[in-house]
Amino acid sequence: xxxxxxxxxxxxxxxxxxxxxxxxxxxxxxxxxxxxxxxxxxxxxxxxxxxxxxxxxxxxxxxxxxxxxxxxxxxxxxxxxxxxxxxxxxxxxxxxxxxxxxxxxxxxxxxxxxxxxxxxxxxxxxxxxxxxxxxxxxxxxxxxxxxxxxxxxxxxxxxxxxxxxxxxxxxxxxxxxxxxxxxxxxxxxxxxxxxxxxxxxxxxxxxxxxxxxxxxxxxxxxxxxxxxxxxxxxxxxxxxxxxxxxxxxxxxxxxxxxxxxxxxxxxxxxxxxxxxxxxxxxxxxxxxxxxxxxxxxxxxxxxxxxxxxxxxxxxxxxxxxxxxxxxxxxxxxxxxxxxxxxxxxxxxxxxxxxxxxxxxxxxxxxxxxxxxxxxxxxxxxxxxxxxxxxxxxxxxxxxxxxxxxxxxxxxxxxxxxxxxxxxxxxxxxxxxxxxxxxxxxxxxxxxxxxxxxxxxxxxxxxxxxxxxxxxxxxxxxxxxxxxxxxxxxxxxxxxxxx
Numbered sequence: 001x002x003x004x005x006x007x008x009x010x011x012x013x014x015x016x017x018x019x020x021x022x023x024x025x026x027x028x029x030x031x032x033x034x035x036x037x038x039x040x041x042x043x044x045x046x047x048x049x050x051x052x053x054x055x056x057x058x059x060x061x062x063x064x065x066x067x068x069x070x071x072x073x074x075x076x077x078x079x080x081x082x083x084x085x086x087x088x089x090x091x092x093x094x095x096x097x098x099x100x101x102x103x104x105x106x107x108x109x110x111x112x113x114x115x116x117x118x119x120x121x122x123x124x125x126x127x128x129x130x131x132x133x134x135x136x137x138x139x140x141x142x143x144x145x146x147x148x149x150x151x152x153x154x155x156x157x158x159x160x161x162x163x164x165x166x167x168x169x170x171x172x173x174x175x176x177x178x179x180x181x182x183x184x185x186x187x188x189x190x191x192x193x194x195x196x197x198x199x200x201x202x203x204x205x206x207x208x209x210x211x212x213x214x215x216x217x218x219x220x221x222x223x224x225x226x227x228x229x230x231x232x233x234x235x236x237x238x239x240x241x242x243x244x245x246x247x248x249x250x251x252x253x254x255x256x257x258x259x260x261x262x263x264x265x266x267x268x269x270x271x272x273x274x275x276x277x278x279x280x281x282x283x284x285x286x287x288x289x290x291x292x293x294x295x296x297x298x299x300x301x302x303x304x305x306x307x308x309x310x311x312x313x314x315x316x317x318x319x320x321x322x323x324x325x326x327x328x329x330x331x332x333x334x335x336x337x338x339x340x341x342x343x344x345x346x347x348x349x350x351x352x353x354x355x356x357x358x359x360x361x362x363x364x365x366x367x368x369x370x371x372x373x374x375x376x377x378x379x380x381x382x383x384x385x386x387x388x389x390x391x392x393x394x395x396x397x398x399x400x401x402x403x404x405x406x407x408x409x410x411x412x413x414x415x416x417x418x419x420x421x422x423x424x425x426x427x428x429x430x431x432x433x434x435x436x437x438x439x440x441x442x443x444x445x446x447x448x449x450x451x452x453x454x455x456x457x458x459x460x461x462x463x464x465x466x467x468x469x470x471x472x473x474x475x476x477x478x479x480x481x482x483x484x485x486x487x488x489x490x491x492x493x494x495x496x497x498x
Contacts, residue, residue: 001366002142002172002213003290005135007060008128008197009042011099011116016458018096021077023089026450029458031070038063042132050363054143057136064133069442071129075122084444095120100128102197103135106282117194117280127186127198130178137175138210141168142366145217149359149366149373151230165221169214173432176210179203181437195280202283205272205291211432212265212294216370218431219255219262219301225377252309254429256302261428263298266291286367294369300326302425304378307385316389317413318421323382325418330371330378389413 013035015028041063045056076083077090099116107114119125144167147156156164186200193199220226270291275282307322327333355372358365 001145001216001294001370002138002168003209003287003369004142004364004367005138006103007042007045007132007135007139008103009046009101010039010128012036012039013096013098014458015074018092018094019074019078019090020093021074021088021090023077023087024073024447024450026452026454027070027073027077027088027090029454029456030450031067031074032458034063034067034070038067038129051361054139054146054362057140057143060136061133061140064129064136065440068129068133069440069446071122071126072439073442073447075126078122083441084447086444086447096122096125098125102195102280104197104202104283104287105195105280106284108280115280119194121191123189123191124194124198127182127193127203130182131198131203134175134178134182134206134210137171137178138213141171141175141213144168144171146359146362146365148227149230152360155227155230161227162221165217169217169432172210172214172217173435176207176214176434177437179207179210180434181439183207196275196283201272201275205269207434208265208269208272209291209294211434212262212269212298214432215258215262215265215430216298216301219258222250223255224250225304225381226373229373229376229380249312250305250308252305252312256305256309257426257429258431259298259302259305259428260425261430263295263302264428266295266298270295290367290369293371296329296331297370297374300329300371300374300378303329303421304374304381306421307381311385315413316385317415320382320385320389321416321418321421323378323385324415325421326374326378327382328418330375332375389415 013032015031015035019028021027041060045053045060048056073083073088074090077088078092080087080089082088096119098119100119101116102114105114119128144164148161148164180203182198182203183200186203189200196202270288273283273288273291303322303326307319307326310316310322311319351372355365355368358367
């Protein structure tokens, strides 16, 4: 958590090949220049190892924010909209042909990279660019949260933990603002999007997803139990030798309602992403599975907090019932939490170890939307409370040997069935709201400077390779060769036979 988005790549494009701006002749050149910087940054990011990509996200965001003002200016000129009370006159010369490689659409051929889609409208160029910016914000939030789940290093302090969660929340809300802007902008479009990545239903779903993840972080900031479970798995932790983990009381009922609100957002996102068929018109299974897992995790967390609220009130039976509701929401049978050797437990332990390795490597971790972590927390509480509910102290037995049955009845509480408790779930409670996103605009000084004619030609579309040419190599002039004699230095296998 959050979802591990992959950033798309795009082909080279020259704005002067499709647009002409009479009022600001240098606008197309500047737009092509900044788009080339953005494209190069995305290509370099894709080639980086997975562990080296998080530190590079800041440069991706800077390149996207550097390109957007010029893209917005060209779009405003096409629509004859004044920018900073200044008219921009952009004329369409020919239909633009821009290619983007989607990363959320389903792949019709498994194991093969998704084919690129052709964008012939500046509107969908804006959609792809802003979607990429929102993905980058979510990935920055993901990188901020990574130290919370690493169990091989030192345990984070309370202040460091709070800072990481606050930073991640800010970036998730920024991502939600961008997705929400795209969803509202799509309401005025009458054309069919080229792929599911920028479909109106997808942008609305991703806004709900980011809001659900931000809501869960509001709970995580004051939830001590995941940190206790992670600390118990940390081999470098020595705090258990001299003191027990500090588990403060939490506002359990409030947190439960926040989790239910997050579950509603995740359910809405999941329903918006469901579409028949395969290929570019449908989203890939990894995102659909993540949305459903997130909904289950949110409801399981709500059940756990209702159980904590009941246990604080002395209702251990109801507390255990809520924990079993949480396991049921996660799709885990209660028998799997019992000790012993079984195929299901071995499979579960192997899955947990594999997830821990992903966290340590920093690659594709959290793809289960926190199901594994929540399962560990519920299992820990279920084992602790079951022992308290089922055990009769030796002191009581020594004084009440003849009244063992009566004592057991007084100390042990009945665990209600999950269906009875789930029927009493209240409504969710919101804590965050999505702020309106404002497109970045050029400054007045930059706009005035572009009234001058360009100092060079706009040939970015011809000199740069497309994103499909990443594996191609260019053979240069051999060292020491006389200019124009490259063919004489080729190997016999590469020479044509006559």
